[in-house]
Amino acid sequence: MGGAFLAAAVLARLGARIGLPTIPLFILAGILLGPNTPGFVLVDDPHELEMLSALGLVLLLFYLGLEFHLDDLKTGGRKMAIAGGSYLALNVGAGLAFGFALGWGTSEALVLAGVLGISSSAIVTKVLVDLGRIGNPETKPILGIIVVEDIFLALYLAALQPVISGADSMGAAALDAGKAFGFLLLLAALARWGIGVIGKLVATRDNELLVISFLGIAVFVAGVSEWFGVADAIGAFMVGLMLGSTSSGDRIRELVHPLRDAFGAIFFFAFGLSIDPGDLPTVLVPVLIAVVVTLAMNVLAGLVAARLYGFGPGPAANIASALLARGEFALILATMAAGAGLDDRLAPFIAGYVLILAVLGPLAAGNSHWLARVLPDRGGPAAQPQEHPQAQPQKGTPPRD
Known part of the structure; x- marks a missing residue:
């Protein structure tokens, strides 16, 4: 574990010198030091870091919930x-059509629909934090899309499992979907009416007790969410949504930063451990086609969201590029497909597709101004990308420390 932290830190420091984002470098560290590449192997079995990786995902989404205010959800739902x-x-839709066009099978096409359709919540969160865009106006629709994706994800997984495993019982699938949806409704009700009680439960002047309290609640609810068939990420997000609205919200945001950054790095490192570069050449052409399809669909989706919110080309480009990366959910689907005995080409395809977009996504987000130049300008407000707004004080206003 110490070696994983150090390897991620060394590569991230080198990348910072030449302006590269940290996410693909953390992933690269996992690839180079994992069991699937020649040379020194730091971690023989990726499952050794599975729990720490899961904690990293939980903390990334918990932080995202802290930054997503309930008022935004009420007014812009x-x-x-x-x-x-x-x-x-x-x-x-594009993923499903692409899957059928490949001709690998119906079950495989249903898996590819989810692979191409769902963004990586962890990478999107890290990109927004790294680029200083949490306070940007277009971040609200980005976070809203992630929430909708995670709700869809819970229902999609419940419906997909009996299909790819060949189960005949649609009643069991409906029961699983109903259980997941019911738990989501319970979390939503707590977020709407239980803030006062939750605030009293975590309120304390002692930072140590506050850290233990919010960490325990986030991890516990994430685990219970998974038991109900809801992604642990959405459970952690909902806890962050609740705690961010309490009187302790500002202190929690400050205290969670080092935990989020440290275990988030382990999440991406472990992600790299699972990728075998040797399998990629056999599926290179379908992977590149899928990447192009995803780029096109994200630009269209960014334009739709910008039109809906009255934004110009800059925010539209930010939305399209921020949501481009694919990650943890696609790997979950790869595992499910392998366990169900689906086409052997699925696993290397998903690994290559995810690796390219995990690298391309943060790079595209950091250079979204190039995309903004070619997008149509409908005259909406905030027509230019807004990055690091805190570093651009108004004229006559002294910069903040």
Whole structure:
């Protein structure tokens, strides 16, 4: 574990000198030091870091929930639902069509619909934090799309499992979907009406007790969410949404930073451990086609969301590029497909597709101004990308420390 932290830190430091984002470098560290590449092997079995990796994902999404205010959800819920639904319709629909066009089979096409359709919540969160865009106006629809994706994810997984495993019982699938949806409704009710009670439970002046309290609640609810068939990420997100609205919210945001950064790095490192570069050449052409399809669908989805919110080409480019990366969910689907005995080409395809977009996504997000130049300008506000707004004080206003 110490070697994993150090390897990620060394590569990230080198990358910072030449302006590369940290996410692909953390992943590269995992690839180079894992069992699938020649040379020194730091970790023989990726499962050795599985629990720490899961904790990294939970903390990344917990932080995302802290930054997503309930007032935003109340006032913009309809727009977020439309933006998220449009994103899913474009990307999942394109993924399904691509899967059938490959001719690998119906079950394989259903898996590819999810692989191409769902963004990586962990990478999107890290990109927004690294680029200083958490406070940007276009971040609200980005977070809204992630929430809609995670809700869809819970229902999609419940419906997909009996299909790819050849189960005949649609009643069992409906029961699993109903259980997941019921738990989501419970979390939503707590977020809506239970803030006062939750705030009293975690309130303390002692930072040590506060860290133990919010970490325990986030991890516990994430685990219970998974038991109900809901992604642990959405459970952690909902806890962050609740705690961010309490009187302790600002202190929690400050205290969670080092935990988020440290275990987030392990998440991406472990992600790299699971990738075998030797399998990629056999599926290179389908992977490149899928990447192009995803780029096109994300640009369309970004334009739809920007039109919905009245944004110009800059925010549209930010939305399209921030949501481009694919990651942890695609790997979950690869594992499910392997366990169900589906086409052997699925696993290397998913690994190559995810690796390219995990690298391309952060790079595209950091250079979204190039995309903004070619997008149509409908005259909406905030027509230019806004990065690091805190570093651009207004004229006559002294910069903040």
